[in-house]
Amino acid sequence: MNKLIYIILLFAVFFAACNKKPKPIVDQQNKAYYTCSMHPQVHEDHDGNCPICGMKLIRVELTDAASANTITLNATQLLLAGIQTDTIREENTGIEKTLSGTVTTNENTSAEFSARLPGRVQQLFVRAVGEKVTIGQPVYSLYSEDLQEAEKEYLLAKQQQKVLHNPDIDYNQLISAAENKLKLWGLSVSQIKSLAATQKVAATTTILSNVTGTVSDIAVHEGDYVTEGMTVLKTQGLNNLWVEAQLYASEAENYKENALVNVSFPDLGGQIIKGKVEFINPELSEASKVDLIRISIPNPQGLIRPGMQAYIALSGGNNRSLAVSASAILTNSNGSVVWVKNTNGSFSPRMIKTGAGNQNYLPILSGVSAGDVVVTIGAYLLNSEAIFKKGSDQMDGMKM
Template sequence: MKALLKRTTMKNNQIKYLLLAFTATIILAACKQKVPAKPETMDMVKKSNAYYTCSMHPQIHEDHPGDCPICSMKLIKVESTSNMDNMNIPSLRLTAIQVQLADIQTDTVREQNIGDQKTLTGTVTTDENKAEDISARIPGRIQRLFVKTIGEKIGVGQAIYSIYSEELLEAEREYLLASQQQKQLNNPDVDYAQLIDAAAHKLQLWGLSQSQIKTLASSGKVSAIVPILSKVNGTVSDIMVREGDYVTEGMPIMKTQGLNRLWVEAQLYANETGNYKENNIVKVSFPDLDDALIKGKVEFINPELSATSKVDLIRISIPNPQGLIRPGMQAYIAIGGGNSSSLAVPTSAVLTNGKGSIVYVKNTDGSFSPRMIKTGTGNQNYLPILSGLNSGDVVVINGAYLLNSEAIFKNGSGNTMAGMKM
């Protein structure tokens, strides 16, 4: 009986050992099998990749933050993603700080004036019609200059220099003598009033003002050194004499310019002059004044070409009531054109190569994607859109070259336009 129980117990133990061994084998085999990654996880791995680059030198690509080895600027992080729902067109995602550091600027596609207008680069000059020359009325020696600086403003009645002149001194004596004779002699056969008027007129011709002549009459004393007063308003542009110089009658003392109205001079090619006429109204902007825009009038088109450059001179008259515009400033003149409107983008937004033209569009999720477009003939500022964009699309107008270089680096130059069809 004991032997039977012992055999039964051994048989049960063997069955338990077999079950345990079988279970262990199954668990071990299951552990050796690889758990497949979820499709979503694989897609995210394939779709995203981050690197660090320099906004000034986009050829720099690092896998860690730091400074640019060329200019030492802080590297910005760029996350590149591939939008599989948009025919595999690559896109770039930047944070707000990265957009600011890279100076990415955008604008909305809308109707713009694409009239054919030409922009000329001109230079502000003085209006020679407003120039005045102050010359010596009598010979003498410049005793003192009251205006010694070019650019100084002078007004009517302001003393500009004093002169010692024997001729002027003698004319003063003649005037006083005629006045004294009228008071003392009172000869009815002599017209003393006419003598006084003739002497006063002579003093005026030699540069004295009415107030100076009245002062001379009331004081009864001649002066060897007489101040000469300005008869014009303007800004001194040149001074031809120095203190102590001797001058002759008609010799220039100084030159003034009226700066309340100026000229802008530019050059045209000979075949373009027929498109413009005198008295045409044009727009003039000044980069030194934050592109302030004013209206000017074509005042002169030279009928003769330059002997050396074979170009024509065009002159624009502009107002300058506040005196903000100064001779020597650069100016841009918009001439010609029209009011032709079309859906357009700024010229700075369009990148063109041998395969066509693209712009970078800002997507609703904040990423940037290239888009192939067709453009027409516009002007210097805008290009009309024939296809590829719709009104309201947001395009990159500054920084497109940076985005394009990143796309080329990640996808190759041949893949920048991959999947894009017109």
């Protein structure tokens, strides 16, 4: 009897197990996570707001298991991270001499705006150093009796031509002479046309800028009297700057004007740009017996400012090879790694081997090829993001 009961219970358990539906296997690897553009350390598995700043979280896709080492950033994250890249190519990896220099303004782009006629400054429209001015922009309003008389002469010549019709007088010549005088004193064509249309001489006249640049000095104040030729303000162009440094006379003969050099800026994370040797002083300093060298550098984004420290790498040899920027390399006990930009815009780490080079470029022995695009600024941020994502350093377990 006990044996029969045991067999019945066994069959009951078997049929219950057969009728039970299997539970689907849950993929433990998330296909996406949510993070904050301002606080990338935040990682959530659901949509919502950032627990730190309250901003809406953004979705970051993980396409598959192979993407565990791949980081994809949206446009906002790229902007905030300040990611900058460079292409692998041949560079001079030979010994370089590094000079410490200082960024200065390019005097060739400096300009001075001067008063063209005497008068009293009623109102200044450009008030602060650092403001940008363009040609045609109002600079100040001027009360000038001389200008008022010139405007009256112009209106009188126009009126005489219209009323008198004297064949012995060349009214066009009179009008042209009066108009040219106004132009020489700083009035624009539109201002002269407006004067002719209203036929009224205003108490003050707005003087427009004939220079473009960033204001470096303002020499007058409201209420000041200006004379002809007196400096009103000075401007400088910041799209192209100089880096000035000193080197010994025995070294100056090794460098030629128009030669290209690498210039780096510690205040910009070691960013390297190409500069051109524009000037080498033919005369030595009497006190120190050193020579002045001047490098011209582009500054289209305005990141470089006068007064910044700069390092100029002057090549002592010409040992060119396939090279990677030193600022792109992350190194630990496992070796060296760079972050490579993929064709789809994502970033992946890659182990590399390098040889001995200089402080700017190292020769590549393996790991990357010519044409690969590597991150030169922002690699540490990508590595930190990858650690948050994977939970370990991206170089752990990687092989060449």
